[in-house]
Amino acid sequence: MNIIKDYIFEENKLNFNKIEDIIAESSGPSIDLSDLYMQYTTVESWTCEDGIVKSGSQHIDSGYGIRSISNEKTGFSYGNNFNFDEIMKAAKLSKSIIKSNSSQTLNLKEYSDFEKLYISESPLASVTDDQKVNFLREINKYIKGKDKRVEQVIINLSSSFDSIFVANSLGTYSFDDRPLVRFNVMVILKSGDRVERGSAGGGGRYTYPMLLDTKRPYELADEAIRIADVNLTSKPCKAGNTTVVLGSGWPGVLLHEAVGHGLEGDFNRKKTSNFSDLIGQKVASDLCTVIDDGTIKDRRGSLSIDDEGTPTAKNTLIENGILKGYMQDLMNAKLMDVKPTGNGRRESYAHLPMPRMTNTYMLGGTSEADEIIESVKDGIYAVNFSGGQVDITSGQFVFTASEAYKIESGKVTNAIKGMTLIGNGPDVLKKVSMVANDMKLDDGVGTCGKEGQSVPVGVGQPTLKIDDITVGGTEV
């Protein structure tokens, strides 16, 4: 069931004829595209802290956004009240960016023939509230029993169910229901006078049983303890240039920041990206093939259709080092005269769509991970990162490691703390000198921010070696 179709339409006496009237009102001869996006989202969150399941919350957010695009101009208005007259007013307002009153009539057809990549069911109702609370208590007990040095445990279980409807002046409308589950655990360990934190999490587009009925939550709890334990013995990191080996999976966040954002269509249409005008050119070492794939079943970054109603796709961004294409939404695809790629995403009805990543990863190579470590005389092995940022114009990026080790004479030795990587996206990609055959996607916890809008994403990569990158730390 879709809440927009079965509840919002009903309650507000909306039907497809009225939706056609709204789209007609927001479009016209000088309007290239107009669309109406309706959304009903329910989010819940349960947290266990100090051994007590002490907080729970549920938030409902619903509303619509309507926009009119003419060439490079966009008018946009949104509201919470689904009353037909209110939406018509918003349609007029969004079109007021073009000083023209004429509108056009149109016939909308449903587009529903896309592949459904996740279950159309709310995670919130997939188990009882009692079961959620008991699950958190059980994980808490497990962690406390596992390690005596545990000072603090915070466990969070959250989910959302997002029902959307999108109709546009190209003549189609679609519905999509999007479940999303996330589990997180944070552990603080104390040993002597040192305290360190470890965290881990996982999730995806499914209902609770797909996570709760597996061993996964216990593995993630073990992982959080392991990371905190490693950090308890970590030593300060030496600043300067060195060779860095990135682990598989989550370190793909570096690829997301250093390369992914620079390949989003809006930045390249405006030529503000470091990758502007470089299609067909060599931007990375031969070993690098980078994909953005919104079609992987049940993944956090996946979508059956994007927020403009375009089916998502598996798009090759870089192939053997050659730049193949950018990620596009409808507006930027039209302005750049290319096809939309299914990357038009928005945080909510109250935000404008723009080109965004889905699941972005690098394909595996032919080396073995061990062989890569053994090839490094003196360097760093970074396996977990806590966050990063990029300036897409200069290509400059920065990452902070939450788990990293020294490599000495081909062997991984002591853990290091406070390590930051800094570099330039295209430069670093050219310095990728070995790629392993162990490509892995992350556990499903990524959230990407762009121009104040957050969307869930996935990242991934194989183990790989970067020759000569700048590392920050406290030791000289």
Next chain:
Amino acid sequence: MSATFHETTDKLKNIIDGLDNKREYEFHFNSADGADVTSRFGDVENIQYHNDESLTVTCIDGKRKGVASTNNLSDESIKLTIDKSKTIASYLETDEHQGLAKDNLINQLNIDCDINFPKTFSSDQLIDMTVECEKAALDYDKRINNSEGSEYGYSQSNNLILNSHGAVGSYSSTSYTLSCVVIAEENGLKERDYAYTTRRNFEQTESAQAIGKLSAKKVISRLGAKSISTRKCPVILTPELSVGLFSSFLSAINGNNIYKKNSFLAEYLNKQVFASHINITEKPDIKEGLGTKPFDSEGVKTSEKHIIEGGVLNTFLLDTYSASQLKSKSTGNSGYTNILIESSKKMLNDLIESVDEGILVTEMMGSGANMLTGDYSRGAFGYLIEKGKISYPVTNFTIASNMIDMFKNIEEIGNDYYMNSKIKCGSVMINDMTIGGN
């Protein structure tokens, strides 16, 4: 349906008064409307109209706390939201520290605290301001060859708190923001930079010309940046970056991080945290202040407090829950208001002149401030200082230390106050930071 803020206030007051008295309830209602306009290369690119409202209901049932929210303010939806908060509470476990604010509660509606300066604009007026701002930037230097445009935004918001112990409070505020982002290119290398102004009162915002020019000056000065070698030296953080450092400090003394032991300052109450010349004061009632608030987000009256005196930490920032955990009382700090960092009354130039070899840092990237250990390691952009003078822009380096050391090593704070934040402070000079370069 779009009822005014006053009508909604009356409706919610009636509802909360009619609820059972076995449980405690808190209603928090916010509404805001406004518009944003972006222009690029002299023509309007986006016009966005905003209109938001949201109600959050907190229910405490026998020391168990449930929270539910909605943005649909129909009678039925409000009832469902209250019921949901009760249901959630009933599934939770008892936590002896749960409870709504009881003491020092606000009891006044429509409080005027000099932060509400409504003004209406036509969309053409907004477009004109952004076009003028971007033009000032584009005309500044030929090397500025691209733009992400100039944006103008304004909004008016209304804030209401009600709780079953008698908290009743509301106020309204406005904000006006103008920004400009431009790109310059030299020898095939591109740089971007921005400038912005944000104020409560439109009359106090900096002019479109000034913001355009400032963004242009900043981006041009970045061209020709070189790398730098690894070293230890003093750094000067611009006021904008100093705000970030002090906001990490405020987060480290937030009661919720203290009782969770998730703070490097957990054991520092009444101890020396900063050098002895540093004083930090919270002032909730500054006219036109970006952080000015008559009550915190639980309805507790805000008050002036000396957080740091002579470098010593006098108080943590406590809300009702963390105060109970720490066996203390709420300081009216479910959130904080205006924070004033006293300066040593020197100009930025004086600070630069006092440095023999160091770096003026103007931009930091990445999230490398660890609140648990205080470890600090971030990517940076800036200008090399040699013999008391700026010599050239430097890039691709990191600055690192531990915040405990950084706070103690703050040698000077300039009087070049940053006006775009509720944290008011100037440039900060910190000795002995590690620079990671090539």
